[in-house]
Amino acid sequence: MTDVVIIGGGIAGMSACAQLAPYVKVVLLEAEPELCYHSSGRSAATYIEDYGNQVTKALNKASLTFLKAESQGFLKKRGLLLLGKKGQEAQFQTDSEDLGLECISIDEAFKLAPALNKENITRQAYRPDVYDIDTNKLYEYYRKSALEHGAQIRKKTKLKTAYLKNKKWEIESSDGYISASALINAAGAWADQVAELCGVSKLNIQPYKRSIARMQAPAGINVQNWPMIDGVGETWYAKPDAGSLIISPADKKLVEPHDAWADDETLAAGVDSFQGIINAPLQRMLSNWAGLRSFAPDGNLVIGPDKNNPYFFWFAGQGGYGFQTASAASRLLSDLFLERKVSVEGETLLALLPGRF
Numbered sequence: 001m002t003d004v005v006i007i008g009g010g011i012a013g014m015s016a017c018a019q020l021a022p023y024v025k026v027v028l029l030e031a032e033p034e035l036c037y038h039s040s041g042r043s044a045a046t047y048i049e050d051y052g053n054q055v056t057k058a059l060n061k062a063s064l065t066f067l068k069a070e071s072q073g074f075l076k077k078r079g080l081l082l083l084g085k086k087g088q089e090a091q092f093q094t095d096s097e098d099l100g101l102e103c104i105s106i107d108e109a110f111k112l113a114p115a116l117n118k119e120n121i122t123r124q125a126y127r128p129d130v131y132d133i134d135t136n137k138l139y140e141y142y143r144k145s146a147l148e149h150g151a152q153i154r155k156k157t158k159l160k161t162a163y164l165k166n167k168k169w170e171i172e173s174s175d176g177y178i179s180a181s182a183l184i185n186a187a188g189a190w191a192d193q194v195a196e197l198c199g200v201s202k203l204n205i206q207p208y209k210r211s212i213a214r215m216q217a218p219a220g221i222n223v224q225n226w227p228m229i230d231g232v233g234e235t236w237y238a239k240p241d242a243g244s245l246i247i248s249p250a251d252k253k254l255v256e257p258h259d260a261w262a263d264d265e266t267l268a269a270g271v272d273s274f275q276g277i278i279n280a281p282l283q284r285m286l287s288n289w290a291g292l293r294s295f296a297p298d299g300n301l302v303i304g305p306d307k308n309n310p311y312f313f314w315f316a317g318q319g320g321y322g323f324q325t326a327s328a329a330s331r332l333l334s335d336l337f338l339e340r341k342v343s344v345e346g347e348t349l350l351a352l353l354p355g356r357f
Protein backbone atom coordinates (compact mmCIF):
# COMPACT_ATOMS: atom_id res chain seq x y z
CA MET A 1 0.00 0.00 0.00
CA THR A 2 1.12 3.56 -0.73
CA ASP A 3 2.00 5.61 2.35
CA VAL A 4 0.78 8.89 0.95
CA VAL A 5 -1.06 10.14 -2.11
CA ILE A 6 -0.47 13.79 -3.03
CA ILE A 7 -3.17 15.53 -5.04
CA GLY A 8 -1.78 18.19 -7.42
CA GLY A 9 1.35 18.42 -9.55
CA GLY A 10 2.13 22.13 -9.17
CA ILE A 11 5.07 23.47 -7.18
CA ALA A 12 3.27 22.70 -3.91
CA GLY A 13 2.57 19.05 -4.69
CA MET A 14 5.96 18.44 -6.31
CA SER A 15 8.00 20.07 -3.54
CA ALA A 16 6.07 18.03 -0.96
CA CYS A 17 6.64 14.90 -3.05
CA ALA A 18 10.40 15.51 -3.15
CA GLN A 19 10.60 16.14 0.59
CA LEU A 20 8.69 12.98 1.47
CA ALA A 21 9.93 10.49 -1.13
CA PRO A 22 13.18 9.60 0.71
CA TYR A 23 11.15 8.47 3.73
CA VAL A 24 7.80 7.11 2.55
CA LYS A 25 6.16 5.58 -0.51
CA VAL A 26 4.57 8.48 -2.41
CA VAL A 27 2.21 8.65 -5.37
CA LEU A 28 1.39 12.07 -6.85
CA LEU A 29 -1.78 12.49 -8.89
CA GLU A 30 -2.14 15.33 -11.39
CA ALA A 31 -5.42 15.75 -13.25
CA GLU A 32 -3.91 17.45 -16.31
CA PRO A 33 -1.91 15.69 -19.03
CA GLU A 34 1.01 18.04 -18.23
CA LEU A 35 2.63 18.97 -14.94
CA CYS A 36 2.72 22.61 -13.92
CA TYR A 37 -0.22 23.42 -16.17
CA HIS A 38 -2.13 25.76 -13.83
CA SER A 39 -0.79 28.47 -11.45
CA SER A 40 2.71 27.04 -11.28
CA GLY A 41 3.16 27.46 -15.03
CA ARG A 42 1.89 31.04 -14.99
CA SER A 43 3.77 32.98 -12.31
CA ALA A 44 5.92 36.08 -12.54
CA ALA A 45 8.81 34.04 -11.12
CA THR A 46 9.98 36.61 -8.58
CA TYR A 47 11.39 36.39 -5.07
CA ILE A 48 10.68 39.39 -2.84
CA GLU A 49 11.63 38.68 0.76
CA ASP A 50 9.16 41.20 2.18
CA TYR A 51 6.18 40.44 -0.06
CA GLY A 52 3.11 39.15 1.76
CA ASN A 53 1.93 39.25 5.36
CA GLN A 54 4.18 38.56 8.37
CA VAL A 55 3.61 34.80 8.27
CA THR A 56 4.42 34.62 4.56
CA LYS A 57 7.49 36.80 5.08
CA ALA A 58 8.77 34.27 7.63
CA LEU A 59 8.45 31.48 5.03
CA ASN A 60 10.07 33.66 2.35
CA LYS A 61 13.05 34.34 4.58
CA ALA A 62 13.34 30.71 5.64
CA SER A 63 13.43 29.67 1.96
CA LEU A 64 16.19 32.02 0.90
CA THR A 65 19.22 29.97 1.96
CA PHE A 66 18.05 27.02 -0.13
CA LEU A 67 17.12 29.20 -3.11
CA LYS A 68 20.53 30.86 -3.00
CA ALA A 69 22.48 27.61 -2.67
CA GLU A 70 25.51 28.09 -4.88
CA SER A 71 25.32 24.80 -6.77
CA GLN A 72 21.63 25.13 -7.71
CA GLY A 73 21.52 28.72 -8.91
CA PHE A 74 17.75 29.19 -8.69
CA LEU A 75 18.00 32.99 -8.28
CA LYS A 76 19.21 35.82 -10.49
CA LYS A 77 19.46 39.37 -9.21
CA ARG A 78 16.73 41.67 -10.50
CA GLY A 79 16.06 44.51 -7.98
CA LEU A 80 12.72 46.17 -7.26
CA LEU A 81 11.87 49.79 -8.03
CA LEU A 82 8.68 51.35 -6.67
CA LEU A 83 7.46 54.48 -8.44
CA GLY A 84 4.92 56.95 -7.08
CA LYS A 85 3.01 59.78 -8.62
CA LYS A 86 1.59 62.98 -7.20
CA GLY A 87 -1.24 62.20 -4.77
CA GLN A 88 0.11 58.74 -3.88
CA GLU A 89 2.49 59.87 -1.12
CA ALA A 90 0.85 58.05 1.81
CA GLN A 91 0.45 54.73 0.00
CA PHE A 92 3.98 55.07 -1.40
CA GLN A 93 5.32 55.39 2.15
CA THR A 94 3.33 52.35 3.32
CA ASP A 95 4.47 50.22 0.38
CA SER A 96 8.12 51.27 0.74
CA GLU A 97 8.19 50.31 4.39
CA ASP A 98 6.28 47.07 3.86
CA LEU A 99 8.52 45.93 1.02
CA GLY A 100 11.73 47.07 2.74
CA LEU A 101 12.66 49.65 0.08
CA GLU A 102 14.85 52.72 0.40
CA CYS A 103 14.14 56.06 -1.23
CA ILE A 104 16.41 56.96 -4.16
CA SER A 105 16.62 60.01 -6.41
CA ILE A 106 14.90 60.20 -9.77
CA ASP A 107 18.34 60.24 -11.41
CA GLU A 108 19.27 57.01 -9.66
CA ALA A 109 15.96 55.51 -10.76
CA PHE A 110 16.64 56.68 -14.32
CA LYS A 111 20.00 54.92 -14.27
CA LEU A 112 18.19 51.69 -13.39
CA ALA A 113 15.58 52.09 -16.14
CA PRO A 114 16.81 54.68 -18.62
CA ALA A 115 13.46 55.30 -20.32
CA LEU A 116 11.54 56.55 -17.29
CA ASN A 117 9.34 59.54 -17.85
CA LYS A 118 10.79 61.74 -15.11
CA GLU A 119 7.91 64.22 -15.31
CA ASN A 120 5.27 61.68 -14.28
CA ILE A 121 7.15 60.31 -11.27
CA THR A 122 7.42 62.06 -7.91
CA ARG A 123 8.69 59.28 -5.60
CA GLN A 124 11.16 56.43 -6.09
CA ALA A 125 12.30 53.62 -3.78
CA TYR A 126 14.46 50.59 -4.45
CA ARG A 127 15.95 47.42 -3.02
CA PRO A 128 18.56 45.46 -4.92
CA ASP A 129 18.02 42.04 -3.27
CA VAL A 130 14.93 41.03 -5.24
CA TYR A 131 15.44 38.08 -7.57
CA ASP A 132 14.10 36.29 -10.62
CA ILE A 133 13.43 32.67 -9.69
CA ASP A 134 14.25 30.09 -12.33
CA THR A 135 10.92 28.38 -11.70
CA ASN A 136 11.53 25.64 -14.29
CA LYS A 137 14.82 24.75 -12.67
CA LEU A 138 13.30 24.76 -9.19
CA TYR A 139 10.34 22.64 -10.24
CA GLU A 140 12.62 20.21 -12.13
CA TYR A 141 14.92 19.97 -9.13
CA TYR A 142 11.98 18.78 -7.02
CA ARG A 143 10.60 16.50 -9.74
CA LYS A 144 13.93 14.76 -10.36
CA SER A 145 14.61 14.45 -6.66
CA ALA A 146 11.16 12.86 -6.12
CA LEU A 147 11.71 10.38 -8.96
CA GLU A 148 15.22 9.49 -7.76
CA HIS A 149 13.70 8.52 -4.44
CA GLY A 150 11.09 6.28 -6.01
CA ALA A 151 8.02 8.55 -6.07
CA GLN A 152 5.41 7.77 -8.70
CA ILE A 153 4.05 10.73 -10.65
CA ARG A 154 0.80 10.00 -12.46
CA LYS A 155 -0.37 12.62 -14.93
CA LYS A 156 -3.88 12.68 -16.40
CA THR A 157 -5.10 11.12 -13.16
CA LYS A 158 -7.80 13.06 -11.40
CA LEU A 159 -8.94 12.32 -7.86
CA LYS A 160 -12.67 11.65 -8.13
CA THR A 161 -13.52 10.66 -4.57
CA ALA A 162 -11.89 9.16 -1.49
CA TYR A 163 -13.08 7.75 1.78
CA LEU A 164 -11.37 6.58 4.94
CA LYS A 165 -12.06 3.03 6.10
CA ASN A 166 -10.17 1.40 8.99
CA LYS A 167 -7.53 4.16 8.87
CA LYS A 168 -6.97 3.55 5.17
CA TRP A 169 -7.92 5.82 2.28
CA GLU A 170 -9.71 4.18 -0.62
CA ILE A 171 -9.16 6.56 -3.50
CA GLU A 172 -11.01 6.52 -6.79
CA SER A 173 -9.18 8.32 -9.57
CA SER A 174 -9.93 8.74 -13.27
CA ASP A 175 -7.31 6.03 -13.79
CA GLY A 176 -8.41 3.46 -11.24
CA TYR A 177 -8.27 2.81 -7.50
CA ILE A 178 -5.43 3.38 -5.01
CA SER A 179 -5.15 2.71 -1.28
CA ALA A 180 -3.07 4.93 0.97
CA SER A 181 -2.46 5.69 4.61
CA ALA A 182 -2.63 9.46 4.14
CA LEU A 183 -3.65 12.10 1.62
CA ILE A 184 -2.01 15.48 0.98
CA ASN A 185 -4.17 18.12 -0.61
CA ALA A 186 -1.96 20.30 -2.83
CA ALA A 187 -4.66 21.05 -5.37
CA GLY A 188 -4.17 24.83 -5.57
CA ALA A 189 -7.42 26.55 -6.58
CA TRP A 190 -9.22 23.21 -6.23
CA ALA A 191 -8.11 22.60 -2.62
CA ASP A 192 -11.59 23.07 -1.16
CA GLN A 193 -13.15 20.87 -3.84
CA VAL A 194 -10.62 18.12 -3.19
CA ALA A 195 -11.29 18.30 0.56
CA GLU A 196 -15.01 17.85 -0.03
CA LEU A 197 -14.39 14.94 -2.41
CA CYS A 198 -12.58 13.32 0.53
CA GLY A 199 -15.37 14.05 3.00
CA VAL A 200 -13.34 16.78 4.73
CA SER A 201 -14.85 20.20 5.44
CA LYS A 202 -13.58 22.98 3.20
CA LEU A 203 -11.57 25.93 4.57
CA ASN A 204 -12.81 28.60 2.16
CA ILE A 205 -9.63 28.80 0.12
CA GLN A 206 -10.53 31.15 -2.70
CA PRO A 207 -8.89 31.63 -6.09
CA TYR A 208 -8.24 35.14 -7.42
CA LYS A 209 -7.32 35.65 -11.06
CA ARG A 210 -4.18 37.56 -12.03
CA SER A 211 -3.20 38.40 -15.62
CA ILE A 212 0.04 39.08 -17.45
CA ALA A 213 0.82 40.53 -20.89
CA ARG A 214 4.15 39.87 -22.56
CA MET A 215 5.06 43.02 -24.51
CA GLN A 216 7.80 43.58 -27.02
CA ALA A 217 10.29 46.03 -25.47
CA PRO A 218 10.27 49.60 -26.85
CA ALA A 219 12.28 49.82 -30.08
CA GLY A 220 16.01 50.27 -29.55
CA ILE A 221 15.81 49.86 -25.76
CA ASN A 222 17.49 46.97 -24.04
CA VAL A 223 15.37 46.23 -20.97
CA GLN A 224 17.29 43.10 -19.97
CA ASN A 225 18.85 44.63 -16.85
CA TRP A 226 15.95 46.79 -15.73
CA PRO A 227 14.62 46.08 -12.26
CA MET A 228 11.11 44.88 -11.59
CA ILE A 229 8.99 48.04 -11.43
CA ASP A 230 5.93 48.29 -9.17
CA GLY A 231 3.09 50.78 -9.16
CA VAL A 232 1.93 52.07 -5.78
CA GLY A 233 -0.72 50.01 -3.94
CA GLU A 234 0.04 46.85 -5.99
CA THR A 235 -1.94 48.25 -8.91
CA TRP A 236 0.46 47.04 -11.63
CA TYR A 237 3.97 45.70 -12.07
CA ALA A 238 6.40 45.05 -14.89
CA LYS A 239 9.63 43.16 -15.27
CA PRO A 240 11.99 42.13 -18.01
CA ASP A 241 11.77 38.54 -19.13
CA ALA A 242 13.86 37.03 -21.92
CA GLY A 243 14.33 40.35 -23.72
CA SER A 244 10.69 41.39 -23.53
CA LEU A 245 8.60 42.88 -20.71
CA ILE A 246 5.94 41.12 -18.73
CA ILE A 247 3.35 43.54 -17.42
CA SER A 248 0.57 42.72 -14.97
CA PRO A 249 -2.39 44.89 -13.97
CA ALA A 250 -2.06 43.10 -10.59
CA ASP A 251 -5.74 42.14 -10.88
CA LYS A 252 -7.32 40.26 -7.98
CA LYS A 253 -10.65 39.01 -9.27
CA LEU A 254 -12.41 36.40 -7.17
CA VAL A 255 -13.33 33.48 -9.46
CA GLU A 256 -14.31 29.83 -9.39
CA PRO A 257 -11.45 27.36 -9.92
CA HIS A 258 -10.92 27.09 -13.70
CA ASP A 259 -8.37 27.16 -16.51
CA ALA A 260 -7.82 30.93 -16.31
CA TRP A 261 -7.36 33.24 -19.29
CA ALA A 262 -6.74 36.97 -19.55
CA ASP A 263 -9.15 39.48 -21.09
CA ASP A 264 -8.01 42.41 -23.25
CA GLU A 265 -9.51 45.15 -21.07
CA THR A 266 -7.74 43.97 -17.91
CA LEU A 267 -4.42 43.57 -19.74
CA ALA A 268 -4.75 47.03 -21.29
CA ALA A 269 -5.10 48.62 -17.84
CA GLY A 270 -1.71 47.25 -16.81
CA VAL A 271 -0.01 48.16 -20.06
CA ASP A 272 -1.43 51.73 -19.90
CA SER A 273 -0.17 52.19 -16.33
CA PHE A 274 3.31 51.11 -17.30
CA GLN A 275 3.26 53.18 -20.49
CA GLY A 276 2.51 56.20 -18.27
CA ILE A 277 5.90 55.98 -16.55
CA ILE A 278 8.15 55.46 -19.56
CA ASN A 279 8.67 57.78 -22.48
CA ALA A 280 9.11 55.21 -25.23
CA PRO A 281 6.10 53.61 -26.90
CA LEU A 282 5.51 49.98 -26.02
CA GLN A 283 5.46 47.72 -29.03
CA ARG A 284 3.01 44.92 -29.69
CA MET A 285 1.74 42.30 -27.28
CA LEU A 286 3.51 39.01 -27.89
CA SER A 287 1.35 36.80 -25.70
CA ASN A 288 -0.71 36.86 -22.52
CA TRP A 289 -2.00 34.57 -19.82
CA ALA A 290 -3.71 34.47 -16.45
CA GLY A 291 -3.45 32.23 -13.43
CA LEU A 292 -5.13 31.73 -10.08
CA ARG A 293 -3.67 32.83 -6.76
CA SER A 294 -5.51 31.02 -3.99
CA PHE A 295 -5.81 32.42 -0.49
CA ALA A 296 -7.14 31.16 2.82
CA PRO A 297 -9.39 33.71 4.61
CA ASP A 298 -6.46 35.12 6.66
CA GLY A 299 -4.04 35.11 3.72
CA ASN A 300 -1.64 32.60 5.34
CA LEU A 301 -0.65 29.32 3.75
CA VAL A 302 -2.38 26.25 5.17
CA ILE A 303 0.11 23.55 6.12
CA GLY A 304 -0.50 20.43 8.17
CA PRO A 305 -3.13 17.89 9.26
CA ASP A 306 -6.81 18.68 9.12
CA LYS A 307 -8.18 19.38 12.59
CA ASN A 308 -10.80 16.64 12.35
CA ASN A 309 -8.95 14.14 10.20
CA PRO A 310 -5.29 13.44 11.01
CA TYR A 311 -4.89 11.38 7.83
CA PHE A 312 -5.71 14.35 5.59
CA PHE A 313 -3.02 17.03 5.19
CA TRP A 314 -3.48 20.49 3.73
CA PHE A 315 -0.78 22.14 1.64
CA ALA A 316 -2.71 25.00 0.15
CA GLY A 317 -3.37 28.76 0.07
CA GLN A 318 0.00 29.54 -1.58
CA GLY A 319 -1.44 32.82 -2.91
CA GLY A 320 1.14 34.83 -4.85
CA TYR A 321 4.04 33.22 -3.01
CA GLY A 322 4.07 29.55 -4.00
CA PHE A 323 7.58 29.56 -5.45
CA GLN A 324 9.25 31.88 -3.02
CA THR A 325 7.91 29.94 -0.02
CA ALA A 326 8.21 26.43 -1.54
CA SER A 327 11.39 25.40 0.23
CA ALA A 328 10.39 26.29 3.81
CA ALA A 329 6.73 25.41 3.32
CA SER A 330 7.38 21.93 1.91
CA ARG A 331 9.95 21.32 4.63
CA LEU A 332 7.39 22.24 7.28
CA LEU A 333 4.78 20.02 5.67
CA SER A 334 7.13 17.04 5.60
CA ASP A 335 8.31 17.64 9.18
CA LEU A 336 4.70 17.66 10.37
CA PHE A 337 3.85 14.62 8.27
CA LEU A 338 6.85 12.62 9.48
CA GLU A 339 6.36 13.89 13.05
CA ARG A 340 9.84 15.41 13.15
CA LYS A 341 10.89 18.52 15.02
CA VAL A 342 9.71 21.54 13.04
CA SER A 343 11.89 24.56 12.34
CA VAL A 344 8.94 26.97 12.12
CA GLU A 345 7.69 27.50 15.64
CA GLY A 346 5.49 29.53 17.99
CA GLU A 347 2.93 31.90 16.58
CA THR A 348 4.07 31.42 13.00
CA LEU A 349 3.42 27.70 13.21
CA LEU A 350 -0.02 28.22 14.78
CA ALA A 351 -0.84 30.72 12.02
CA LEU A 352 -0.11 28.07 9.38
CA LEU A 353 -1.79 24.99 10.85
CA PRO A 354 -5.28 24.19 9.47
CA GLY A 355 -6.56 23.93 13.07
CA ARG A 356 -6.57 27.74 13.31
CA PHE A 357 -9.92 27.84 11.50
Ligand SMILES: Cc1cc2nc3c(=O)[nH]c(=O)nc-3n(C[C@H](O)[C@H](O)[C@H](O)COP(=O)(O)OP(=O)(O)OC[C@H]3O[C@@H](n4cnc5c(N)ncnc54)[C@H](O)[C@@H]3O)c2cc1C
Nearest residue numbers: 008010011012031039040044046159188291321322323324
Ligand atom coordinates in the same frame (compact mmCIF):
# COMPACT_ATOMS: atom_id res chain seq x y z
C1 LIG B 1 0.09 35.84 -12.51
C2 LIG B 1 0.73 35.18 -11.33
C3 LIG B 1 1.96 35.64 -10.87
C4 LIG B 1 2.60 35.00 -9.81
N1 LIG B 1 3.83 35.40 -9.43
C5 LIG B 1 4.49 34.75 -8.45
C6 LIG B 1 5.82 35.11 -8.11
O1 LIG B 1 6.39 36.02 -8.69
N2 LIG B 1 6.45 34.41 -7.11
C7 LIG B 1 5.83 33.38 -6.44
O2 LIG B 1 6.43 32.79 -5.54
N3 LIG B 1 4.57 33.01 -6.77
C8 LIG B 1 3.89 33.67 -7.74
N4 LIG B 1 2.62 33.32 -8.08
C9 LIG B 1 1.95 32.31 -7.25
C10 LIG B 1 2.35 30.88 -7.62
O3 LIG B 1 2.30 30.72 -9.02
C11 LIG B 1 1.37 29.97 -6.91
O4 LIG B 1 1.37 30.24 -5.51
C12 LIG B 1 1.76 28.50 -7.08
O5 LIG B 1 1.96 28.21 -8.43
C13 LIG B 1 0.67 27.61 -6.51
O6 LIG B 1 1.10 26.29 -6.71
P1 LIG B 1 0.15 25.07 -6.42
O7 LIG B 1 0.94 23.84 -6.67
O8 LIG B 1 -0.51 25.26 -5.11
O9 LIG B 1 -1.05 25.22 -7.49
P2 LIG B 1 -1.13 24.74 -9.01
O10 LIG B 1 0.13 25.01 -9.73
O11 LIG B 1 -2.37 25.32 -9.58
O12 LIG B 1 -1.26 23.18 -8.89
C14 LIG B 1 -2.42 22.54 -8.40
C15 LIG B 1 -2.65 21.33 -9.27
O13 LIG B 1 -3.67 20.51 -8.69
C16 LIG B 1 -4.30 19.83 -9.77
N5 LIG B 1 -5.59 19.30 -9.32
C17 LIG B 1 -6.68 19.99 -8.92
N6 LIG B 1 -7.68 19.16 -8.61
C18 LIG B 1 -7.21 17.88 -8.80
C19 LIG B 1 -7.77 16.58 -8.67
N7 LIG B 1 -9.05 16.39 -8.28
N8 LIG B 1 -6.99 15.51 -8.97
C20 LIG B 1 -5.71 15.67 -9.39
N9 LIG B 1 -5.13 16.90 -9.55
C21 LIG B 1 -5.87 17.98 -9.26
C22 LIG B 1 -4.45 20.92 -10.81
O14 LIG B 1 -4.63 20.37 -12.11
C23 LIG B 1 -3.14 21.69 -10.66
O15 LIG B 1 -2.16 21.30 -11.60
C24 LIG B 1 1.96 33.91 -9.14
C25 LIG B 1 0.73 33.46 -9.59
C26 LIG B 1 0.11 34.07 -10.68
C27 LIG B 1 -1.19 33.54 -11.17
